Amino acid sequence: MFHPVNSKTSFPQLEEKIFGLWKNKNVFERSVEARRDGRRFVLYEGPPTANGSPGIHHVLARVFKDVIPRYKTMKGYYAPRIAGWDTHGLPVELEVEKALGLASKRDIEDFGIDKFNARCRESVFSYLKEWEAITERIAFWVDMENAYVTMDNDYIETVWWAIKEMWKKGLIYQGYKVTPHCPRCGTSLSSHEVALGYQDDTEDPSVYIKFKIVKGLPSGLSKDKPAYFLAWTTTPWTLPGNTALAVAPDAEYSLLEGEEDCLVLASALVGVVGLEGYKVKEKLTGSQLVGAEYEPLFNPHEFGVERRRFQGSSELQLQGADEKLTYRVIATDFVSMEEGTGIVHMAPAYGEVDYDAGIEHNLDFVHTVDLQGNVTGSYPFSGRFVKEADPLVLEELEKKNLLLRQETIRHTYPFCWRCETPLLYYAKQTWYIRTTAIKDDLIVRNDEINWYPEHIKYGRFGDWLQNNVDWAFSRERYWGTPLPVWQCESCGNYECVGSVRELEEKPGFSGFKEPLDLHRPFVDEMTFDCSKCKGKMRRVSEVIDCWFDSGAMPIAQHHYPFDNKTLLEDGRFPADYICEAVDQTRGWFYSLHAISTLLFNKRCFNNVICLGHVLDAKGEKMSKARGNVVEPWAVVNNYGADALRWYFLTSTTAGNVYRFDESMVAELSRRFLSTLWNVYSFFVTYANIDRFTPAKEAKVEPSELDRWITSELNQLIVDVDKGLGGYNPTEAGRRIEGFVDDLSNWYVRRSRRRFWKSESDADKLAAYTTLYECLVTLSKLLAPLTPFLAEEMYQNLVCSVFADAPDSVHLADFPAADEAKIDKRLGDDIRLAMRVSSLGRAARSQAGIKVRQPLAKVVVRLQSGKEEEALKRVAAQVLEELNVKGVESVDREAELDKPGYGVVSEGGYSVAICTEISPELEAEGVAREIVRRLQTMRRSAGFDIADHINTYYQGEAYIGQVMADFADYIKQETLSSELVEGVPEEGVFTERHKLSGYDIALGVKRLA
């Protein structure tokens, strides 16, 4: 006997029970260990940060990370999965800053880097319990007890080793980088962070500045009036850093003469600027202006600021003082003729294009602002925050008569998304990894990777590699892997350290404190002697980008090469599979790929699924501010983890965006999980009534219907294997859904009476055996996708019967198809019967004729003679499905269009039903209605499905005649021993009905 299965169930409750079973029996660990001798299958878990609650998008990634290794395990692979946690980085620091009320880097340093980092270390795992709970609840099987943690000393040591390897290859260098910089947070923002913080309608100065021409004066200007280039800016604080003016070489420029001076600007913008009292004296092209020299607005040497010069690269050379300093006009291709003056003020320290032009034209580089955004040097506005300095800069220029006009504009400006401080584009000293040196290798190694969806490979990811720029990987922060570079205080010599031991063995090493902690400030206190001059080596202050940490996980989690020396050869590298959202093409996917190419010139993963983002039901981004964030627990508690998994796996193909709507989870759960559950419940209920016991090698005589569903089942195994093997769980899931639909709506429905009939014959045994095989196989096919429901079915159908079976479906093997049982022709035949039946039912409903009313004929038009042959083979099924007496086929559509017929067409098929009902057909229809009422009454009276009854009836003569004519049929269908005319005795369940206009009273009585 199977454990009884109610047709109604609560999936969340069921899952709690299964979850307990897995825990008690250690099923995950055992499923891995059981395959120890199998080929390895390696998943790299992209480490999340556990200092915030897991969101619905984390659940999405975790479902996809889970399904493939589960499948591979069932296929015999040894697939240990190790969890990991990303622990470093700015988000962690910000949480702590907020909690401690610290407002700047100075505050942090006053508080103490040691205490600050200790707080970061504590805060990293503040949501760990929540992460572990949701991970377990959605059945993402991953080893969390042995998780790797990026802040561990061993992990950091491997990262140091990796950096030292790159250092030895000359791939690490120091340069400047113009980045959007938040002066409050004291750090750069990545481009996607910048995108988060644009504010419209920001008020800024809009000023026209005059640059005094000293050499290469345009010919037509009067010698006794001073002449100026006119430029425009909205960031006056950058003007002391001006070192060039840019023009468009092909554009036309005008020389204008006023009463006191002469101005040069683009002809197209003269009207826009509006210069009253000035007259055009001459016109010339931009290229004629190139090389002209002008006086700096502020000579840096007068204000104690250093001047450096580009030498064709990011390297800058210090320049000596020059009282007669001039700058020059250059030609570039980015000068706008839409706004400004057509002459662009260039400050290479404060803009990315300016910086690049600096390298290209060997411009000077003058930096007058510190990391807090305050002006340095001895300007009248020094010490001020740049935005406060703006008006003072203009005041100074006004005094020098270099300010033509001052207005304000409202425009869109980027602010720090965390603290709303205006961002400054700002050149900072930064450590780079020269990834451009291995660009070709990055591209070649990418050729070897399978991307799902495929277009990412040469699209989003391939483009990213094609346009590769060096990786600016240092961060001027506190809580991160310290950059293992030491610099000599005396001679400036740099040394990179690749291990703790190397550090300890340095001559003159000191500053070590027990216990070892490879974080700031402890690492900063370790010093040693310079190998060149015996000066003191101190660590540079930077930590590294936490993307480097997570990208080093293939080796760092195993403390390679200090431990696990065979890692690269023993099957643990590269990964067989990784999966994250598509934004990781520039994040973790890239850092993994770059680091393994830099170190080993090898690919890091063989297969990668890129998931689309999860938006809300309206297609909008989820955010706390909008209040549209979906809480994963609520969904799991309402519908169960299987339902959520099924939604993520099948609602759209991986890579597409999810418009998350809880009602969709409900709908898919109803459509699939409940349908399967009903079939399962139906089977168990009848199998228990008949005391059906499955045998291991059942010898049965299958009917055509059995052979058909067995054929479909074996084809399904082939398809699901192919889907999961091809990293397409969506395809696999949808095929299973289609099969379950056929199983429920064709096989089981058409087999009902085989299960209902009272005698236990060979046909009944064949039906039970076939349906049993379908359900058991489904449990195994579904195990990777909906692990809970699969387990429930397997426990009841298999474990309760076969003591020697694996005690969990997740310990079972993936089913193998018996391709000899796949009968393509039979499959096509039944598909045709389904199609004709479905169109015929539509035709009936269009004509308003109930299904129970038998009809004389159905006429069909098919697409080929072959199909007409097939129709003959499945005619009996079509007649039964459509409750008609005959079927015929015609060649032409026109033949269907005749009076007395109702037609429905679809996809090149037409089906017409004869709508004329003879008295005989009507009587049969009434008999069927009576049967249906009696069956409903049996249920209402609380009888068991197998109970035998007596039926009572009273009605007009017509009813009596129908009861008599169809007595055998009615008795058989309702398990009635007798049909008794007259008033029923006491205690009989009775109801009155009206059928085809006739009144009838019916009664049912259970027989002992």
Ligand SMILES: [Zn+2]
């Ligand atoms: Zn900020």
Ligand SMILES: [Zn+2]
């Ligand atoms: Zn030295």
